Amino acid sequence: MRNRIDKSDHLHKRTGTGTQHADPKKAESLGIAETRYFIFHELVTLSGGNLSPVTLAYETYGILNSDRSNAILILHAFSGDAHAAGFHEGVEKPGWWDILIGPGKGFDTDKYFVICSNVIGGCKGSTGPSSINPETGKPYGLKFPMITIDDMVNAQRHLIDHLGIDKLLAVAGGSMGGMQVLQWMASYPERIRSAIPIAATVRHTPQQIAFNEVGRQAIMADPNWKSGDYYDGPTPAAGLAVARMVGHITYMSERSLEEKTTARRDPASPFKPTAVLEVEQYLSYQGNKFVERFDANSYLFISKAMDHFDLSGKLTNALRRSGMKALVIAFKTDWLYPPEHSKEIVRACKMAGGNATYCEIDSPHGHDSFLLESEQQGHLIRHFLEKVVKE
């Protein structure tokens, strides 16, 4: 699985459309998709750490055109992965942004070559704290170097080089994916023609850091955490579940939480340590589901990367004379990364004389809207990309 791929691999070859499904839900989709793994020699992190070798998981959909000018890089949020669209063999659930990536969708795979790159630091196939440290032959754990959004983007730049793409048509992503978009804009303005940061922020505020810190403290308070050295024993599942519960509350609007749960009350029952109210059960379910698919140390490292993110001031400077177009999308009920934060991104672009459009979508789903709003987001993205192509 994890081997180098040939640069010509994606040229004129449709990927992610191998199988046609009778299931109408799947018929609109790309069909079967597969995660690939790109391995490169070395990444020196901003913190001076040295990762070698580095594996980056990614998927691609659609066909790279002959002048390699139709490539779009998709970047995922905190707990996301490379599997953004289509279906993995034998799995019922499609990729996390299947509503927006596919034939005729916002990121139209009949027109564009769409790449979704995983981040380093995670636990979804790319090098992270649960990977084997070649120096010790054991998982990195806390020996993994502190990483930043900057480092994630630098690793992705290696992938884009490897794919032979000189200039991306667009980079796009929501939440932490939006931060990576902004970092791409700041670090490599000459490598991208346009950018779509969604539900993002120029810097993590103390409140956003505070919510992450609660999650970290919950993980580190779990005796199974053992200073990150738990890979040959039980995992800090209870702490990680609490961390996810906090996150989950911040991803939803008050209204969407209200709609998913009604607060049935039974004060006549004695105290039970288990979830009784519907909202408690909902959170408990979310927490426990997450524990099965995520590594606690990755939670620590990735959340730290987000907390250290701060492009205020830097974005405008980087964008001067870049001629880049930006579509900035925010959601009215997002209280974690509220519209005001997206307006700051627009201001930074405009201060650089750039071409930035701000769109606020009136969705009830809070921060999670970027994962759920197919119609309006799809429309905005489709029209924006068409304009970028014409220029």
Added chain:
Amino acid sequence: MRNRIDKSDHLHKRTGTGTQHADPKKAESLGIAETRYFIFHELVTLSGGNLSPVTLAYETYGILNSDRSNAILILHAFSGDAHAAGFHEGVEKPGWWDILIGPGKGFDTDKYFVICSNVIGGCKGSTGPSSINPETGKPYGLKFPMITIDDMVNAQRHLIDHLGIDKLLAVAGGSMGGMQVLQWMASYPERIRSAIPIAATVRHTPQQIAFNEVGRQAIMADPNWKSGDYYDGPTPAAGLAVARMVGHITYMSERSLEEKTTARRDPASPFKPTAVLEVEQYLSYQGNKFVERFDANSYLFISKAMDHFDLSGKLTNALRRSGMKALVIAFKTDWLYPPEHSKEIVRACKMAGGNATYCEIDSPHGHDSFLLESEQQGHLIRHFLEKVVKE
């Protein structure tokens, strides 16, 4: 300390003003205050539990007049106690609402007899899960009955009976104190002339419940919790600290968190499990400070009481023909119990044909504003009480 007091104890006797201080900060205050303990025979909780005997901690300030018509009952928030104003002997910090209770202040102790009652379920001198269960001779722990805001208020009603007060001039409190005010309005409308619910809500919403549930899960995930049976060993301090950190974020506005902490970033350092950023240190300090003064089981029981609180529909019915006046105060930056929730209280009063005034204070301090805003709150309360007295 814990003995019955005589009913005439508070008549024509100034309490809480025993000592005059040279310190100008203390000169404006009541002087030395002392917590008293009222013990009554039995309380049957809404859940069918039986507490016997029941101790209620309380303090009083000012003088009860001869017709016992100037008594105001103050009710505290989640982690508060009976010590609302003045100073305890040898302690530098005054009571939690000293900014509003004292000579010439909002609750003017030159005019009114102010009582602050602790809640049952807590750990501040009143019967709670850390109290000795007479049946076993050991702390109640999880054998403590599930309690509600209703039960808290019923216990307080015993205290008010004991003090010989037929009709309170006012009941007032913020946050969970505001919920107790609403419960007094619903349960005993004939016993109060006016009510001042501040930063409160008619019912706990799924989002509010969700934040509490995260705190409970953090406590119960701590191996020292031992199903609540930890009183002869180490306490679940790590879990309780995480619970407090979540709470603390919700009590502050984004701006006030920003002002208390700047997010200094040092991504060049390796991962440290300890707090590095200023906001992390601030939260860690708040969490650890709390652990010294609060019992984890009390956190579970009191937060459950709040989550079960739901007076929607009931308040209006209770208030019909009561002739009660209400002053409802909310804070613009309070996102935990936002102004909209206070407007619901006003609507419920008006639907009952009642006299309710709504005041929204433009304070930057979030939910915590009720503990910090002395001037505007003091003004509103003073004028409101003067009107109630004149009627």
